[in-house]
Structures are given as structure tokens and as C-alpha cells.
Amino acid sequence: MTTSAFEPIKRDNLSRQIADQLRRAIVDGELRADDRLPTEDELALRFSVSRPTIREALKILAAQNLIRSKRGPTGGTFINCPSVNDLSESLTCATTLLVGMDAFNMDEILQARELLELQCCRLAAPNRTEAHLERMRQQLAIQRDSSLSAEDFCASDVALHRTLADASGNRLLGFVMFSVIEALQPVTNMVAHRFRDRALVSTQHQRLIEALEQQDADGACAIVTEQIRDLRQHLGADC
Amino acid sequence: MTTSAFEPIKRDNLSRQIADQLRRAIVDGELRADDRLPTEDELALRFSVSRPTIREALKILAAQNLIRSKRGPTGGTFINCPSVNDLSESLTCATTLLVGMDAFNMDEILQARELLELQCCRLAAPNRTEAHLERMRQQLAIQRDSSLSAEDFCASDVALHRTLADASGNRLLGFVMFSVIEALQPVTNMVAHRFRDRALVSTQHQRLIEALEQQDADGACAIVTEQIRDLRQHLGADC
DNA sequence: AATGTTAATTTGTCTTACAAATTAAAAACA
DNA sequence: TGTTTTTAATTTGTAAGACAAATTAACATT
Missing domain, CATH: 1.20.120.530 (GntR ligand-binding domain-like)
Known part of the structure; x- marks a missing residue:
């Protein structure tokens, strides 16, 4: 085993990491205003974390007014156009x-x-x-x-x-x-x-x-x- | 029953309400920098909500750099001095x-x-x-x-x-x-x-x-x- | 045809449980 | 006795599952 190239152990908050990733996607323009994110369940699947963790991440973004959420079949989480x-x-x-x-x-x-x-x-x-x-x-x-x-x-x-x-x-x-x-x-x-x-x-x-x-x-x-x-x-x- | 003075029905997010209350306490100076908040369990008790809800509220404040958290007996959630x-x-x-x-x-x-x-x-x-x-x-x-x-x-x-x-x-x-x-x-x-x-x-x-x-x-x-x-x-x- | 009902979908919340980190005290050892 | 190791306790971090509430769409009823 070589001593070089240790992987940087990232034991940062999962929710923070996820929020950062999503934010970057928004800032970089991959996600545009009024785009709909996958449902929380699907995000949980994709990131391989639980739904509460996803929700904490979304709360971080919501605190910055980057997203909004709505319930119901047509609901979901949407990218906000910041005012x-x-x-x-x-x-x-x-x-x-x-x-x-x-x-x-x-x-x-x-x-x-x-x-x-x-x-x-x-x-x-x-x-x-x-x-x-x-x-x-x-x-x-x-x-x-x-x-x-x-x-x-x-x-x-x-x-x-x-x-x-x-x-x-x-x-x-x-x-x-x-x-x-x-x-x-x-x-x-x-x-x-x-x-x-x-x-x-x-x-x-x-x-x-x-x-x-x-x-x-x-x-x-x-x-x-x-x-x-x-x-x-x-x-x-x-x- | 009088028709006047209907109570404004507040069915806002619980987590948002809690975050707002805590933020106000910080902004108004009731909570000062480096003060320690009660534990999440105690907050959940005091607000009569569950711990995940408290955690979502805390994430909102953390997103604004108003608080920081640490694990362990001397850990907890502390008020941040915003830089x-x-x-x-x-x-x-x-x-x-x-x-x-x-x-x-x-x-x-x-x-x-x-x-x-x-x-x-x-x-x-x-x-x-x-x-x-x-x-x-x-x-x-x-x-x-x-x-x-x-x-x-x-x-x-x-x-x-x-x-x-x-x-x-x-x-x-x-x-x-x-x-x-x-x-x-x-x-x-x-x-x-x-x-x-x-x-x-x-x-x-x-x-x-x-x-x-x-x-x-x-x-x-x-x-x-x-x-x-x-x-x-x-x-x-x-x- | 208009209206009321039901079912499906999605976020909001609760409950319980365990994991990880960190400290303090207790125990073992020199 | 002093030092080190172990253990336990505390607190946040994460997980899983369940139910509630809101909302829409399709369906049924009159």
C-alpha cells in the first residue's frame, strides 16, 4: 500500500454536501428557475441517504430562498427565481x-x-x-x-x-x-x-x-x- | 359568535416558525454569541414538536451562519458571531x-x-x-x-x-x-x-x-x- | 352537464432507533 | 501515587417507517 494519495476523508455533514451540490447546479445554470427537482424520495435514492437528510439539505436551500415546495401531485420542490x-x-x-x-x-x-x-x-x-x-x-x-x-x-x-x-x-x-x-x-x-x-x-x-x-x-x-x-x-x- | 376578529390561521411550516423565533431571539440580543442553545431533545419538548422538525429549523439558521453544532457532552448548538x-x-x-x-x-x-x-x-x-x-x-x-x-x-x-x-x-x-x-x-x-x-x-x-x-x-x-x-x-x- | 367523491401523489411531521463523536469519570496498570 | 486505558454518558448525525395534510385528477352521482 502506498502512503501517497490518501483519499481526502470527507466526513462533513451529508446534508451540507447535498445542499452544496444542488446549489452549484443552480448557480451554474444546470437547474433553471421554476424547474422541478425530483421528489424527496427519489433524491434520497439518488444520493443514497434517508429522506430526513434530504429534507435538511432542502431546508438549507430554502433558507436562502433558492427553492420553494408545494404539496400534492403537481407539487414538489421548485427552483426559485431569487427576487x-x-x-x-x-x-x-x-x-x-x-x-x-x-x-x-x-x-x-x-x-x-x-x-x-x-x-x-x-x-x-x-x-x-x-x-x-x-x-x-x-x-x-x-x-x-x-x-x-x-x-x-x-x-x-x-x-x-x-x-x-x-x-x-x-x-x-x-x-x-x-x-x-x-x-x-x-x-x-x-x-x-x-x-x-x-x-x-x-x-x-x-x-x-x-x-x-x-x-x-x-x-x-x-x-x-x-x-x-x-x-x-x-x-x-x-x- | 362574532364574525370579526378571526384569528389568522397560521399553518406555516413549523420548522420555519421555530427558526424565525430563534432568529428573533438572536437578532434582539436575547441570545448572544457563543451562547449554547438547549439540546435538540429539549427544544423538541419546549416547542412540542419532534426532533427532526427542530433539526430542520436549526438547519435554516445554520444556512445563515447563525449557529454551529458540535457533538459530544460538551457539544450542542451555539450562537455564531457572524463574520x-x-x-x-x-x-x-x-x-x-x-x-x-x-x-x-x-x-x-x-x-x-x-x-x-x-x-x-x-x-x-x-x-x-x-x-x-x-x-x-x-x-x-x-x-x-x-x-x-x-x-x-x-x-x-x-x-x-x-x-x-x-x-x-x-x-x-x-x-x-x-x-x-x-x-x-x-x-x-x-x-x-x-x-x-x-x-x-x-x-x-x-x-x-x-x-x-x-x-x-x-x-x-x-x-x-x-x-x-x-x-x-x-x-x-x-x- | 354540473357537482360531489374518491383515490393518488407529494410534502410535512412524528416516532423510534442506532451511529458517531467527544468528554469525563472510572478502572487498570506501572 | 501517577499515568494510561477503558468505559460510560451525552449530544448531534443519520436512518427507516408511518401517518397527516394538501392538492389534483379522475371518477361517480344526481
Whole structure:
């Protein structure tokens, strides 16, 4: 027996191995959106494992929104066409965790948000449509309701900024920017509770909308810079 | 019996519900990193479900790198401290899928990359350390080896740009930028195979490093703009 | 012809059991 | 007594089989 060429003993999780194989098939394009996988029983046969193991593997993929399942004769497991929303959600969740664990400090977060939002602003000024403006006006109207809870106010704030991201016309940039903003929301909420002057914020949003109406990129950017500066001040005073 | 206030019938997956509950406990901070969850048997008891169901729920969380498991008396399931690398990996994977499914078009991707990389560049010029410069020089040396395969050349290309992202000093921005760049790699690879002039790219990298050495932000940005312009040209000619 | 019923298929869940890994304590030995 | 080996206990990993629930299609009934 030769000592060389030992087989790499893979005693990794079976379910993980199977999930990896299936994922690779999806990413590489062998399996396309809405394709139907074999039934769980058949997969169990093909991989020579039990059905619970197959199910654990499928759960891993389902957790990443790569597949969906349905019962019944026409049911089965199907490849999902991943949506930007799904991705945004999981990215936001993960970023929130990282923020909560101080993987990023406040300076980094604020700086990243400022730079991203300014870029979105520059793109949004020429690209915004009337629909975008209307959505922003609606949020502004909500924010002016003084009976609104702090949480609802912040949610509307986030919605308005998300619209700004959408208005950039660049879905990738908008997606990234929005995730950063939403991950910041818990912190923003806290600040809003304690310091933020709603009237001031509403006025800033009013001016932001007006600048976008007139396609005034510089004007819009100035307001975003102002808002971030305010946030930074409040946070600096706080923590 | 009143017709109002029907209870929302929740016949969602048990495993998903359990995973959601546990995830919320993690995100909300009730469960901290390295905390140990109850054993699977105990969880099954507490949730009044069977162990396989618990295991499926745990697989969902494991797929998101939120937990890890170990066997044995001191083993069990523990809360993971999520790392930026893990997150970057899953974001890259997801973005790659979205790109492959044409959720973003090429213009959006290139524009996003250009804007993100320019911001990183501006930050990197003053913030780069000697270690960053050295890493970039090493990658440049690799790229000048003409016996390198196209894939390896591109991998080194990506590594150099990742270093640029790191040099920005903003981990959040760097993380986002890198994910966008890496998701683009398959496309970039293709272009590199067919069009890209390695010598030109190497020279550009050389100039980029020199600009960063001298902390010349405008110079570095100019080169990044140049590279994106080249990419855009090649892609425009291609697709 | 419209409608209700039944059967078949597929995922969802439960139960029980054993395997594998790992640690801690107990036992054997020097 | 100190060291090593063995054994037992604990916990996750995997398996097999069974039944439940949902859904569709074919069938039967009025």
C-alpha cells in the first residue's frame, strides 16, 4: 500500500454536501428557475441517504430562498427565481446583526450611508419620475401627522429614503443603499426618540422633494448632507 | 359568535416558525454569541414538536451562519458571531445569482461598480497603509507572469481591487463594494478571455498603486474610471 | 352537464432507533 | 501515587417507517 494519495476523508455533514451540490447546479445554470427537482424520495435514492437528510439539505436551500415546495401531485420542490426583495431582506438582517455586534462603528456606517445616498441623489435628480415624487409626497404627508408614533415616523422616514434609492434608476445601487439605511434604522429610531426634531426633518424632506422636482442635484445633495450631519451630531453627543 | 376578529390561521411550516423565533431571539440580543442553545431533545419538548422538525429549523439558521453544532457532552448548538466574511460570501453568492438572472442589467452593474469604487478610491488615497500597498504590489507581480491562466489573472485582479476596498478604511463600504465586484467576476472573466489586454491592465494597476503611494486621489480615480470605461467598451461591443 | 367523491401523489411531521463523536469519570496498570 | 486505558454518558448525525395534510385528477352521482 502506498502512503501517497490518501483519499481526502470527507466526513462533513451529508446534508451540507447535498445542499452544496444542488446549489452549484443552480448557480451554474444546470437547474433553471421554476424547474422541478425530483421528489424527496427519489433524491434520497439518488444520493443514497434517508429522506430526513434530504429534507435538511432542502431546508438549507430554502433558507436562502433558492427553492420553494408545494404539496400534492403537481407539487414538489421548485427552483426559485431569487427576487431583489428577498435578497435585500436577508442582507438587511445580516447587516443588522453585524451592526449590533459592532463589526462596524458608527463613523463607518454614517460615512457609508452618506456616500451611497449622495450618489443615489445625483442619479435621482435627472431620473426621478412623477411616480417617485408622488410616493415621497405621500410619505411626507404621513410624517406631518403629529399623532404618529416615533416608530411609525421612522418607518415613513425609511420609506421615503427608499424611494430616493429607487429613483436613482440603478437597482443595484438602490438595493445596496437601502440595505445600509435599513440596517441603521434601530439606531436612527433611538435618536429619533430622544433628540430628533420631527418638524425639522419634515422640512428637510419637503426641500428634498422640491429639489428633485426641479432636478436640482446639488440642492438635493446639500439636504442629504445636512441630514447626515444632524444624525452625526446627535449620535456623537449621545454615545 | 362574532364574525370579526378571526384569528389568522397560521399553518406555516413549523420548522420555519421555530427558526424565525430563534432568529428573533438572536437578532434582539436575547441570545448572544457563543451562547449554547438547549439540546435538540429539549427544544423538541419546549416547542412540542419532534426532533427532526427542530433539526430542520436549526438547519435554516445554520444556512445563515447563525449557529454551529458540535457533538459530544460538551457539544450542542451555539450562537455564531457572524463574520463580515461570511456575510460577504452569501451576499456575493446571492448577487451572482441575481446578475445571472438579469435582475440587473450591465449598465447598472458597471455604474454601481464605478461609483462605489471611486468612493473607495477617494478614501483609500489618504487612508492606505504600507501593508495595503504591499499587497497590491504582490498581486501586480502575479499579474505580470505571462504563464498565468486567464482565471488566475482575473482572480488576482479581483484580489487587487479588494485590497483597494480594504484600504478605504471603511469596512462597510469596502464590504459592499467588494461584493459587487466579485459578483461581476464571471462576466469580467469572459471579457478578459476574449478582449482584455493584460499588459494594459497591469500598467493601469501599476499607475494606480503609484497614485496611492503619493496619496493622489484624483490620479487614482482617473485610472479606475479608465478601467471601467474599457470594460464598458468591451461589453458594449460584445453583447 | 354540473357537482360531489374518491383515490393518488407529494410534502410535512412524528416516532423510534442506532451511529458517531467527544468528554469525563472510572478502572487498570506501572 | 501517577499515568494510561477503558468505559460510560451525552449530544448531534443519520436512518427507516408511518401517518397527516394538501392538492389534483379522475371518477361517480344526481
